[in-house]
Amino acid sequence: xxxxxxxxxxxxxxxxxxxxxxxxxxxxxxxxxxxxxxxxxxxxxxxxxxxxxxxxxxxxxxxxxxxxxxxxxxxxxxxxxxxxxxxxxxxxxxx
Amino acid sequence: xxxxxxxxxxxxxxxxxxxxxxxxxxxxxxxxxxxxxxxxxxxxxxxxxxxxxxxxxxxxxxxxxxxxxxxxxxxxxxxxxxxxxxxxxxxxxxxxxxxxxxxxxxxxxxxxxxxxxxxxxxxxxxxxxxxxxxxxxxxxxxxxxxxxxxxxxxxxxxxxxxxxxxxxxxxxxxxxxxxxxxxxxxxxxxxxxxxxxxxxxxxxxxxxxxxxxxxxxxxxxxxxxxxxxxxxxxxxxxxxxxxxxxxxxxxxxxxxxxxxxxxxxxxxxxxxxxxxxxxxxxxxxxxxxxxxxxxxxxxxxxxxxxxxxxxxxxxxxxxxxxxxxxxxxxxxxxxxxxxxxxxxxxxxxxxxxxxxxxxxxxxxxxxxxxxxxxxxxxxxxxxxxxxxxxxxxxxxxxxxxxxxxxxxxxxxxxxxxxxxxxxxxxxxxxxxxxxxxxxxxxxxxxxxxxxxxxxxxxxxxxxxxxxxxxxxxxxxxxxxxxx
Numbered sequence: 001x002x003x004x005x006x007x008x009x010x011x012x013x014x015x016x017x018x019x020x021x022x023x024x025x026x027x028x029x030x031x032x033x034x035x036x037x038x039x040x041x042x043x044x045x046x047x048x049x050x051x052x053x054x055x056x057x058x059x060x061x062x063x064x065x066x067x068x069x070x071x072x073x074x075x076x077x078x079x080x081x082x083x084x085x086x087x088x089x090x091x092x093x094x095x
Numbered sequence: 096x097x098x099x100x101x102x103x104x105x106x107x108x109x110x111x112x113x114x115x116x117x118x119x120x121x122x123x124x125x126x127x128x129x130x131x132x133x134x135x136x137x138x139x140x141x142x143x144x145x146x147x148x149x150x151x152x153x154x155x156x157x158x159x160x161x162x163x164x165x166x167x168x169x170x171x172x173x174x175x176x177x178x179x180x181x182x183x184x185x186x187x188x189x190x191x192x193x194x195x196x197x198x199x200x201x202x203x204x205x206x207x208x209x210x211x212x213x214x215x216x217x218x219x220x221x222x223x224x225x226x227x228x229x230x231x232x233x234x235x236x237x238x239x240x241x242x243x244x245x246x247x248x249x250x251x252x253x254x255x256x257x258x259x260x261x262x263x264x265x266x267x268x269x270x271x272x273x274x275x276x277x278x279x280x281x282x283x284x285x286x287x288x289x290x291x292x293x294x295x296x297x298x299x300x301x302x303x304x305x306x307x308x309x310x311x312x313x314x315x316x317x318x319x320x321x322x323x324x325x326x327x328x329x330x331x332x333x334x335x336x337x338x339x340x341x342x343x344x345x346x347x348x349x350x351x352x353x354x355x356x357x358x359x360x361x362x363x364x365x366x367x368x369x370x371x372x373x374x375x376x377x378x379x380x381x382x383x384x385x386x387x388x389x390x391x392x393x394x395x396x397x398x399x400x401x402x403x404x405x406x407x408x409x410x411x412x413x414x415x416x417x418x419x420x421x422x423x424x425x426x427x428x429x430x431x432x433x434x435x436x437x438x439x440x441x442x443x444x445x446x447x448x449x450x451x452x453x454x455x456x457x458x459x460x461x462x463x464x465x466x467x468x469x470x471x472x473x474x475x476x477x478x479x480x481x482x483x484x485x486x487x488x489x490x491x492x493x494x495x496x497x498x499x500x501x502x503x504x505x506x507x508x509x510x511x512x513x514x515x516x517x518x519x520x521x522x523x524x525x526x527x528x529x530x531x532x533x534x535x536x537x538x539x540x541x542x543x544x545x546x547x548x549x550x551x552x553x554x555x556x557x558x559x560x561x562x563x564x565x566x567x568x569x570x571x572x573x574x575x576x577x578x
Contacts, residue, residue, distance in 0.1 A: 016436050019214050031456070034510060037400055040396070041403075041470060052471055058288070
């Protein structure tokens with residue numbers, strides 16, 4: 001599978017990544033080579049094979065529905081880039 | 096003193112030959128003097144270290160010392176450390192002081208360990224050479240023109256240069272075993288779920304596993320006793336009782352059944368690496384082990400399967416870096432989309448961007464079955480190959496890497512050739528099995544690693560075999576020139 005420039009731009013958009021214009025040809029080449037490598041998988045017949053998502057086929061543990069978290073908002077927001085009155089600030093999204 | 100193993104240093108502390116404060120000062124001085132050559136640490140924490148060392152000496156004086164009390168540790172910089180920068184080797188987290196400790200870090204603290212600092216690594220643990228670190232490449236102490244391996248390259252280099260007797264690492268596709276091999280030290284990746292992932296910055300959650308890196312198998316056992324165990328804060332933590340990994344180190348390995356995958360020792364393998372591995376197998380035979388050839392036919396397929404599954408999980412995990420709650424944020428974003436895309440453009444390096452994009456592509460509607468689902472099916476087949484092998488043998492042996500340490504810059508522009516270096520390590524993460532790397536010789540003055548692979552939760556068996564091997568060989572005692 002070979003990608004072209006517009007594919008890379010679309011993937012970058014979906015991944016919320018801005019790319020420098022001059023880097024796009026290199027990413028296009030790199031990603032095409034990686035996809036060529038992973039396309040080797042298609043040579044293997046996997047008809048009827050159950051996908052393995054967890055190495056030990058583990059299942060999600062459940063716990064009692066009890067409040068165990070403490071309110072650590074002030075401590076956790078200390079590392080935030082911009083906050084006000086306990087809220088995280090982002091650029092205006094509603095006109 | 097700095098050349099002693101962790102176990103020897105523990106004995107020295109217990110006999111009173113040295114205090115933890117003296118030991119800590121000696122290692123801190125070595126880091127200051129030597130690390131500019133290797134760049135194995137991102138952050139050093141001398142004040143914390145000396146405070147912990149004093150507390151450890153006081154605990155020992157009052158008879159409250161445990162097995163790890165007063166012994167040094169360096170943490171790979173993806174384990175969260177409260178109040179200390181946890182960068183994950185990325186500009187994205189350059190300003191991030193974690194508000195809490197990872198479980199692994201908390202366990203070492205509770206055991207009385209002395210934290211010397213945080214070690215260099217490939218950005219977000221994505222790499223096999225440590226060259227993708229925002230803080231610059233770490234260098235191999237055996238030859239500073241060569242890479243230490245990755246992603247736990249800083250941890251491996253720091254132990255090899257005897258700047259610390261022990262370091263934590265994490266292994267998603269070989270990131271403990273490969274740098275251990277390239278730097279001539281011992282490292283073990285436990286079974287998936289054996290060591291808590293809580294507070295370990297996530298790369299690929301179904302593959303990530305933390306583990307010990309040190310000079311010897313005996314030292315790794317001492318560390319794993321601290322690190323392993325169930326943790327309710329990690330949703331995939333294995334619910335198993337604690338185990339003393341030192342209890343079986345001295346058991347005889349007479350009668351041990353060793354399997355050698357013909358795909359690992361094929362004609363394509365560097366003949367000098369093959370020769371060192373064969374010599375190690377002969378040593379184990381003289382200790383009473385029997386050897387038979389086995390087959391892991393899907394070994395080659397672990398590369399494409401891994402390079403879909405890991406990027407897919409990474410693209411999801413790394414979506415949390417959005418410039419809102421912590422980490423880097425771009426200046427003057429004009430709208431929300433600009434905030435996301437420019438923050439991530441500035442904060443992530445090239446390899447991280449590549450893997451995020453591959454993962455995003457693989458998870459796209461229309462491609463999911465061809466890539467992600469297919470890779471998970473191949474993962475099942477790889478696991479079945481291993482399970483079939485473990486019906487016939489107790490452990491599997493082979494090389495850890497196809498080559499010794501390569502030169503800085505040699506593969507950094509060609510991601511696919513870098514990925515091929517992971518051929519012998521990736522399949523264990525896909526299957527979730529434990530594996531370790533043990534020094535077994537040198538080629539042109541560079542260390543070679545022997546890989547031992549065990550069945551699920553057979554860490555004690557691997558450590559036993561590795562310890563017995565290290566009783567009759569001295570490769571683990573070799574240090575780089577001038578160290």
